[in-house]
Amino acid sequence: MYWNKTRECMSREELRFHQFQKLKDTIDRVYHNVESYRHKMQQRGIIPEDIKSLEDLKVLPFTTKQDLRDNYPTGLFASPLSEIIRIHASSGTTGKPTVVGYTRRDISNWAELVARCLVMGGGRRDSVVQVSYGYGLFTGGLGFHYGAEKLGAVVIPTSGGNTRRQVMLMKDLKTEILACTPSYALYIAETLEEMGIDRNELHLKTGIFGAEPWTENMRKEIQEKLGIKALDIYGLSEVIGPGVACECGEQKGLHIFEDYFIPEIIDPVTEEPLPPGEKGELVITTIDKEGLPVIRYRTRDITSINYEPCACGRTHARIEKLLGRTDDMLIIRGVNVFPSQIESVLMAAGETEPHYLLIVDRVDNLDSLEVWVEVSEKLFADEVRKLEDVRKKIASDIYTTLGINVNVRLVEPHTIERSEGKAKRVIDKRKM
Amino acid sequence: MFVKQISVFLENKPGRLSEVTRVLSEKNIDISAISIADTTQFGILRMIVNKPEEAVAAIKEAGFPVSTTDVLAVEVADRPGGLNHALQVLRQADVSVEYLYSFIKRNEDKALILFRVEDPQKAVKALEAAGIKLYESNEIASL
Numbered sequence: 063m064y065w066n067k068t069r070e071c072m073s074r075e076e077l078r079f080h081q082f083q084k085l086k087d088t089i090d091r092v093y094h095n096v097e098s099y100r101h102k103m104q105q106r107g108i109i110p111e112d113i114k115s116l117e118d119l120k121v122l123p124f125t126t127k128q129d130l131r132d133n134y135p136t137g138l139f140a141s142p143l144s145e146i147i148r149i150h151a152s153s154g155t156t157g158k159p160t161v162v163g164y165t166r167r168d169i170s171n172w173a174e175l176v177a178r179c180l181v182m183g184g185g186r187r188d189s190v191v192q193v194s195y196g197y198g199l200f201t202g203g204l205g206f207h208y209g210a211e212k213l214g215a216v217v218i219p220t221s222g223g224n225t226r227r228q229v230m231l232m233k234d235l236k237t238e239i240l241a242c243t244p245s246y247a248l249y250i251a252e253t254l255e256e257m258g259i260d261r262n263e264l265h266l267k268t269g270i271f272g273a274e275p276w277t278e279n280m281r282k283e284i285q286e287k288l289g290i291k292a293l294d295i296y297g298l299s300e301v302i303g304p305g306v307a308c309e310c311g312e313q314k315g316l317h318i319f320e321d322y323f324i325p326e327i328i329d330p331v332t333e334e335p336l337p338p339g340e341k342g343e344l345v346i347t348t349i350d351k352e353g354l355p356v357i358r359y360r361t362r363d364i365t366s367i368n369y370e371p372c373a374c375g376r377t378h379a380r381i382e383k384l385l386g387r388t389d390d391m392l393i394i395r396g397v398n399v400f401p402s403q404i405e406s407v408l409m410a411a412g413e414t415e416p417h418y419l420l421i422v423d424r425v426d427n428l429d430s431l432e433v434w435v436e437v438s439e440k441l442f443a444d445e446v447r448k449l450e451d452v453r454k455k456i457a458s459d460i461y462t463t464l465g466i467n468v469n470v471r472l473v474e475p476h477t478i479e480r481s482e483g484k485a486k487r488v489i490d491k492r493k494m
Numbered sequence: 495m496f497v498k499q500i501s502v503f504l505e506n507k508p509g510r511l512s513e514v515t516r517v518l519s520e521k522n523i524d525i526s527a528i529s530i531a532d533t534t535q536f537g538i539l540r541m542i543v544n545k546p547e548e549a550v551a552a553i554k555e556a557g558f559p560v561s562t563t564d565v566l567a568v569e570v571a572d573r574p575g576g577l578n579h580a581l582q583v584l585r586q587a588d589v590s591v592e593y594l595y596s597f598i599k600r601n602e603d604k605a606l607i608l609f610r611v612e613d614p615q616k617a618v619k620a621l622e623a624a625g626i627k628l629y630e631s632n633e634i635a636s637l
């Protein structure tokens with residue numbers, strides 16, 4: 063099942079033709095409407111007419127989050143405010159938030175993309191969709207909401223929080239598709255256990271989870287605990303929000319909607335393009351956006367791209383499940399560490415709940431990493447020796463995977479703060 | 495033949511032990527033996543109580559990982575060499591002892607020791623053959 067078969071299954075040749083037309087329009091748009099883009103192109107002596115093929119995209123300069131900050135709040139908008147009907151903003155960990163704007167057409171296109179994702183997850187006109195992403199400035203809630211409405215589904219806009227009530231509604235209204243962060247999905251699963259509700263009392267079929275990196279092991283756990291198929295959705299507000307890419311039922315990579323976005327993978331350090339299959343930073347150019355088009359936007363997300371045809375029939379390329387953000391990357395004693403790698407080790411150990419916290423510190427000028435792991439009922443043993451063995455095994459598995467020595471600390475359940483939005487996985491005391 | 499022991503995971507930080515004892519006293523549960531095995535980071539609290547199922551539920555509710563283990567409640571003479579006798583019997587039967595601790599209450603001139611052994615069946619056989627008395631759960635409750 064497809065939401066828009068013509069677009070989702072168009073031949074690669076047609077797609078490239080479509081992309082080139084749209085790219086030219088976008089470059090014209092930003093050159094004439096956005097001072098910052100015009101200035102950057104002029105500095106390099108480029109005019110829109112120089113873009114004669116899709117490959118010429120590579121001569122254009124990158125856009126970064128810093129560009130959005132420098133042009134705070136609306137300096138990169140390519141539409142007058144009279145055309146803008148919605149603002150979203152991402153929380154700025156340093157200083158000002160990033161503000162993004164949408165025209166009526168952008169909102170409609172975004173809903174189209176999310177509707178495609180919902181159909182990938184088995185969504186239909188009569189599906190009940192519960193949106194447990196936060197509503198408000200964050201794009202998750204409203205992005206899903208409009209997409210589910212476009213599909214014609216029954217939308218339950220629970221937003222995040224008040225989990226027991228969410229579970230009650232989920233059960234009573236027979237929710238079939240749940241949209242939230244993967245960590246919140248696990249929290250919901252825990253709440254079910256606490257409330258003594260069996261997953262078979264629910265009607266959940268699919269979860270569409272995103273807004274934070276999560277591992278295959280976490281997917282396995284969510285699928286088992288909730289009895290659903292868990293699909294990964296990708297998006298970022300600077301590009302549009304959730305719905306940039308999503309997994310189909312094959313669960314072998316996320317189709318990136320190439321009729322709206324041109325993806326590239328680059329080496330984050332040398333900025334050179336990388337061939338399909340190689341891991342690098344995802345760079346996106348929006349080609350059908352009015353309010354805030356972005357040219358070669360550095361997402362800081364690490365993935366690889368695959369142009370092989372997919373069994374589902376969609377022709378759009380697939381990106382690999384996100385491996386973490388370059389921002390989340392911790393450099394510990396010179397080794398690049400993604401929290402998701404530690405999570406994989408913990409879950410592969412099979413003995414722990416995926417609740418962990420990484421505490422990075424610097425002692426005597428040497429980086430140290432402490433991994434707090436909550437002791438689950440399953441992991442707990444009556445003998446000190448067995449618990450010590452668990453600790454040692456986790457530490458040695460991390461050493462095998464990452465090549466760094468860590469101190470593993472076993473903590474009581476619920477010691478580590480549960481978030482209802484993004485999970486806090488790292489405390490870096492070196493920055494305090 | 496065996497007695498149900500409750501084990502609880504505790505982090506090594508102030509107030510955790512008293513949190514468990516508070517939960518139990520609220521449910522009017524009586525502790526007849528208690529011990530803690532600890533490391534620098536965490537400890538394992540082990541207890542014999544009069545209402546094990548209720549205790550497990552209450553401790554779980556309070557958020558602690560908890561498990562139950564079968565242990566042996568062995569009667570020894572409360573004088574020098576009393577414990578040694580039981581240990582010699584086990585050694586001769588080639589049963590190794592994981593840990594042991596004693597009851598708070600005594601039965602007249604006898605002390606009661608809890609044993610966690612590697613091979614409980616074998617241990618029972620050896621101790622009984624040596625004429626050493628093992629207590630059942632109901633006998634402990636009536637002490």
Ligand SMILES: [Zn+2]
Pocket residue numbers: 310311312317372373374375376
């Ligand atoms: Zn597919």
